Amino acid sequence: MPKRNRTPEPGSDFPPSLSNPALQALSAAGYVRLDQLTKVREADVLKLHGMGPKGIDMLRRALADKGWTFAG
Numbered sequence: 001m002p003k004r005n006r007t008p009e010p011g012s013d014f015p016p017s018l019s020n021p022a023l024q025a026l027s028a029a030g031y032v033r034l035d036q037l038t039k040v041r042e043a044d045v046l047k048l049h050g051m052g053p054k055g056i057d058m059l060r061r062a063l064a065d066k067g068w069t070f071a072g
Helices: 022-029 043-046 054-063
Strands: none
Touching: 022 054, 043 054
């Protein structure tokens, strides 16, 4: 049976195509919305278990679509 991507938490605006491990990593760290990521450095999100370069790129693009970035 093929694995299906988990949907983001209710109220989340994370990209729906983000992988299950990336969604779980963000959720476990307490992040459920993109605006929360504007207060954290990209390098710190990348350190989360389950988050990889592809997930970071997707988040970076989603932030940019809203005119936001990871914290400096």
